């Protein structure tokens with residue numbers, strides 16, 4: 001009985017937290033900027049730190065994952081004499097799953113954690129209060145550009161990741177393992193569909209982007225403003241962000257590709 | 261100044277992301293702007309399409325001349341109805357040509373192969389190829405093979 | 416009677432179980448410097464945050480210039496805050512901007528001045544705190560005392576009606592302290608700004624304030640002119656002014672009895 005009550009209490013706390021996070025997101029996005037030039041400037045700065053600075057890790061990981069996939073795929077497919085299909089395997093796994101998911105996980109670790117820490121530190125050093133005191137809404141000024149930048153960057157990064165993976169895969173399978181150039185591409189093009197594969201992958205990346213960035217900025221904004229509190233919030237961002245990505249990925253995959 | 265540089269890099273980043281998207285669309289999914297060539301449609305009905313999928317290629321003499329547009333079930337004839345787009349420059353397919361579902365390799369993709377007939381009349385948009393040969397379904401082949409073996413040893 | 420700018424009436428506020436204010440009333444006169452003093456941790460910073468409506472009281476009301484700040488709509492409150500400058504205890508400079516941009520920020524946000532006019536004002540304000548040369552530095556490159564002076568320049572950038580200084584003198588050498596005292600005094604003389612000065616520095620505060628409030632233990636223990644405070648016979652006030660460790664003012668943070676009992680029972 002006691003357990004049931006505490007479970008109920010936990011559930012209500014959880015619902016309340018979700019509600020608070022939802023209101024928080026709503027308020028940051030629907031308070032329009034007063035000075036648009038300034039707002040664009042802030043957004044560019046965030047695109048730089050969220051997107052441009054994540055580019056190297058995304059390209060490098062994408063290339064290596066593409067190379068490894070080709071090696072593994074080749075050695076398995078060769079047993080059935082259909083090593084030409086390695087392009088198909090590579091493209092489908094990158095576009096549907098690995099591109100969006102791995103990019104999102106890297107993004108949670110690289111950009112999400114730094115968003116949380118940055119906002120948490122702004123809170124701890126009273127910079128957020130300071131904006132409020134000056135009659136400037138910190139949600140609009142600090143949170144909104146970071147959120148929007150995250151939502152723009154992750155889908156783009158996921159495209160870059162997949163493209164880097166394909167290029168890495170071509171290098172290994174065509175350049176090194178000797179798969180024929182023509183059948184590599186033609187089998188790939190035959191089995192990859194623009195709408196079901198590329199667009200669905202893009203939709204996944206977009207959903208992950210909203211989830212991770214939302215978690216990151218909210219954790220930063222609501223953290224206990226001490227060094228310990230910021231540390232914990234950062235960890236929570238990475239853990240919750242990654243779990244959210246994996247859970248959402250299952251739901252989205254079932255919805256998109258489930259009707260075989 | 262510093263923010264100018266950031267703007268430039270952000271610009272590069274966005275262009276790179278979009279370029280990656282276009283690359284994936286064109287090179288990987290084969291969504292070509294050039295593939296929007298003029299086509300005409302022909303139809304064929306099969307007893308069993310055995311894993312043929314939409315967008316599978318249609319070949320003549322091994323050369324791709326078109327692709328499968330749609331596959332549906334014809335419930336009056338209990339057959340699969342396959343509609344395909346054929347490139348307009350290949351306008352000279354005789355009326356009595358036959359079409360077969362082929363497999364590339366043992367386990368590879370299914371595709372369609374047209375064998376040219378002898379008639380003077382050519383297929384037009386919306387026409388049907390009547391001489392069709394269904395997919396070879398591996399299980400059927402194997403059971404046929406086993407059946408022949410046993411019945412052969414009986415004699 | 417004095418022209419009242421801020422009126423605090425029957426204010427109650429608590430943090431969790433800890434009561435910080437209970438039924439406190441005080442007034443802050445318009446155009447004067449009011450010093451708020453009290454032992455560390457009594458809630459001076461909290462009082463400033465209540466006045467700026469960053470915190471909401473549990474009971475009572477606070478009127479700033481005749482408006483009850485806690486019942487205003489968000490946009491009306493933000494309008495009121497544009498008239499308020501606040502120097503945070505920690506400085507709270509925006510770490511992603513230079514010193515210049517920090518001071519320019521309120522001007523860019525709330526005025527329609529062009530870049531040249533803003534530059535002129537910013538450099539003038541930085542000059543008045545002796546940091547004109549530091550305009551291009553980042554907050555991380557400043558010392559604690561310098562950061563606080565920049566924050567002061569930022570707080571007065573908009574020429575506010577009300578400036579609240581949370582311990583501006585801490586971490587300043589005698590010269591900069593003298594400069595700051597002079598600056599605060601000058602601000603008041605020229606523009607009839609209302610200032611609220613939170614400070615532990617008894618002598619400094621009594622010398623520039625027109626009005627003094629001493630807080631301790633969640634209530635106002637004395638309010639009046641510096642002379643009245645100096646002549647006060649109240650034991651608590653005397654103890655505070657002379658910095659005696661023993662007396663009626665509690666120096667120790669109230670101890671949590673639960674903790675001790677827990678310790679005993681184990």
Ligand SMILES: Nc1ncnc2c1ncn2[C@@H]1O[C@H](COP(=O)(O)OP(=O)(O)OP(=O)(O)O)[C@@H](O)[C@H]1O
Nearest residue numbers: 430431435453454455456457458459460461462504
């Ligand atoms: N965020 C908070 N959560 C819980 N309690 C708090 C919080 N902030 C302050 N307090 C408590 O409120 C009390 C008053 O704090 P406040 O910062 O107003 O003190 P102060 O008078 O400004 O002290 P000091 O002179 O040291 O700056 C303190 O005892 C502190 O324990």
Ligand SMILES: [Mg+2]
Nearest residue numbers: 459460504581
């Ligand atoms: Mg304080």
